[in-house]
Each structure stands twice: as C-alpha cells, then as structure tokens.
Amino acid sequence: MNEYTVGAVATLAGVSVRTLHHYDEIGLLEPSERSASGYRLYSPADLRSLQRILFYRELDLDLGQIAEILDDPTVEHLSDQRGRLTERIDRYRAMVEVIDKELAARAIGLTLTPEERLEVFGSTRLEDNAERVVERWGDTARFHQRRDRVATYDRDDWLALRTEQADIHKRLAEAMSSGVPAHAPEVTAIAEEHRVHTHRWFHDCDHETHRELARAYRDNQRVGRNYDDMAPGLSQYIHDAIIANSDGHDRQRTEDTPAAPAAPPH
Structure with missing residues (x-):
C-alpha cells in the first residue's frame, strides 16, 4: 500500500x-x-515531509x-535554526544552574539574595556544599535547628555574625602563633x-x-582546611582548646556538686 488516508497518517x-x-489548506x-x-x-x-514539519515544530x-x-534546497535555514537552538539550550542550562544554586542555598537555610551572599561570604559559596551537608547532617535535630534559625537572618544579622566569628578565629590564631598553649586559661x-x-547564632x-x-x-577535611588556611595547624589548636575548655567546665561542675550525705550508721 503506497498511499495513506488522512486518518492513518494522523495515527502514525x-x-x-x-x-x-x-497543513493542506495553507499549502504546507x-x-x-x-x-x-x-x-x-x-x-x-508526504510522510517524510510531515516528519520534517513536526521536527521543526519541536x-x-x-x-x-x-x-x-521546506522550499529552500540549501541547509542555510537549518544551520541558522541549529544556532538558535544551541543558544536556547545554553540559556536554559544557565537558568537551571541558577535555580539549582538557589535550591541548594534554601536547603541550608540561606535566604539572602545572591548579591547579599556575595557581600557577606565573599567568594565562599556555601550552597556549593549544600548537597553534601544535607546528606551528612540533614537528619539531625541540630541541622534542622540551625537551618530554621539562620533562615530568619537578614544581611545585617549575617554581617554581625561573621564579624564576631572572624574576631574569635583571629584571636585563636594569634594565641597559637604566640605559642600560648591551647589549655591556657x-x-x-x-x-x-x-x-x-x-x-x-546556630544551634x-x-x-x-x-x-x-x-x-x-x-x-x-573541608572545615579543617578552612582553619588551616588561616594559619597552619589552627584546626588542631581549636580542637584542643575546645576540649580543654569543656573538660575544665566538667571538672568545675563536679567540684560544685554537693557530695551526697553519708548514710546514717546502723
């Protein structure tokens, strides 16, 4: 069978x-x-022509x-449309990338605009590590508390937080470089x-x-590297200082806890 009815073509x-x-009425x-x-x-x-039409409609x-x-025997029109399609693909790909970054930022509680994030965090893009952070910590209460809390922070909150954080890190780095032991008061x-x-600020x-x-x-490795970029060995020094501080508070709490009264003699 070499001819197809309109119904058969529509189905195919x-x-x-x-x-x-x-298409028939307009001569296409x-x-x-x-x-x-x-x-x-x-x-x-005719079916092959229809396939081309449907391709171009896509x-x-x-x-x-x-x-x-269809009337042009050269490939100039097709090459032009290929270029336009490539530009559109690149544009859509860039849009998807922007959306993915915004979703990643929201996943860890960042509600700042991209411009505000650049102002607060500089070239550090926290959203780049969001998937790894959510995968590792997303099911913990601490992560949810941190995410919910920082989601309420505006630009000024983040600037204040970062300034305070930087001051603490700076003084720890200076103490280490001065040779002060991590367990020093x-x-x-x-x-x-x-x-x-x-x-x-967090949890x-x-x-x-x-x-x-x-x-x-x-x-x-990532967090430790961030500290060690400030000063080689700082991640270990901060670890030791925190452990020494926590142990000291535990000892103080034990000393402050009244001893249980002795049992009365029988």
Whole structure:
C-alpha cells in the first residue's frame, strides 16, 4: 500500500486530522493523491515531509518559517535554526544552574539574595556544599535547628555574625602563633566564647556538643582546611582548646556538686 488516508497518517504521526487538514489548506503539506471519492491520500514522500514539519515544530518554529525551510534546497535555514537552538539550550542550562544554586542555598537555610551572599561570604559559596551537608547532617535535630534559625537572618544579622566569628578565629590564631598553649586559661576563655557564639547564632551547644564539633573540625577535611588556611595547624589548636575548655567546665561542675550525705550508721 503506497498511499495513506488522512486518518492513518494522523495515527502514525500522532497529530490530529484537523492539523493535517490545516497543513493542506495553507499549502504546507498537500497530499499527493486524492481518492475517487475526493479523500486525501498521502504518499511515503508526504510522510517524510510531515516528519520534517513536526521536527521543526519541536524547535518552536512557526509554520511560515517551516515553509521557507521546506522550499529552500540549501541547509542555510537549518544551520541558522541549529544556532538558535544551541543558544536556547545554553540559556536554559544557565537558568537551571541558577535555580539549582538557589535550591541548594534554601536547603541550608540561606535566604539572602545572591548579591547579599556575595557581600557577606565573599567568594565562599556555601550552597556549593549544600548537597553534601544535607546528606551528612540533614537528619539531625541540630541541622534542622540551625537551618530554621539562620533562615530568619537578614544581611545585617549575617554581617554581625561573621564579624564576631572572624574576631574569635583571629584571636585563636594569634594565641597559637604566640605559642600560648591551647589549655591556657586565656585560650579556653576564647573557646568558651566560640561555644556561646555557636549557641546563640546556630544551634543549642552545650559543652558535650562543643566537643563533638571540635572533633568534626579536626576530622572534616573541608572545615579543617578552612582553619588551616588561616594559619597552619589552627584546626588542631581549636580542637584542643575546645576540649580543654569543656573538660575544665566538667571538672568545675563536679567540684560544685554537693557530695551526697553519708548514710546514717546502723
């Protein structure tokens, strides 16, 4: 069978009979034959033309542009549309990347605009590590508390937080470079400031939680590298200062706890 009825073509191509009638009426795709009864009959060549039309429609070309391409024996029109399609793909890809970054930022609680994030964090893009952070900590209460808390912070809150944080790190680095032991009272006092800072700005942080953070600072390559970029060895020094501070508070609490009264003699 070399000819196809309009209904058969519509089924094969996944278009409506009305669409084929319209293509015929505007001269875009005229069937090669008519039956004795006047019904449209399409040849295999007509089907190939329809495939091209549907392909160009997928590129969002209008019917006038498609007619020009079909009438032009050269590939100039097609090359032009390929260039336009490539530009559109690049634009959509860039849009998806922006959306992905925004979703990542929201996942860790950042509600600042990209411009504000640049002002507060500089070239450090926290959202780049969001997937890893959520995967590792996302099911913990501490992560949820931190995310919910920072989600309420505006630009001024973040600037204040970062200024306080930088001051603590600076004084710890200076103490280390001056040769002050991590367990010295003046250093453990800064470690206590670090704990209070974390407790106030991010999540509940008692001394046991602070110990856990200290171990994470030492063991986590990214966080440790950030500290060691400030001063080589700082991640270990901060760990030691936090542990010394937490141990000291535990000892003080034990000393302050009244001894249980002795059992009465029998």
